[in-house]
Amino acid sequence: MKTPRWIDKAKQDRLPLCVHAEELVKNGALFSYGDDFRLIGVQTARIVVKVQNGTKPSEIPTETPERPVLAFNRTTAKFIGLKILPKFLERVNRVVD
Helix, strand or coil: CCCCHHHHHHHHCCCCCEECCHHHHHCCCCEEEEECHHHHHHHHHHHHHHHHCCCCHHHCCCCCCCCEEEEEEHHHHHHHCCCCCHHHHHHCCEEEC
């Protein structure tokens, strides 16, 4: 995936950029906090199995994503000059270097 221009612009201007998807963190955004699309797929597969086994869709309760993921780009933080506290890093689910 090519890095979006708005991510390049944020880095150029040394602005911390929060995004919705981890893939954008891998492309240079500072951090994301949101749903893990792979885990949503796993949840969806479990529901599909229930339907295939005969459960009526109306009998299956609505679900929300099980847990949000905090992804952080350490290289971008260094580039824009941010000092990151160790307490923050303890809470990060995924670190991109």
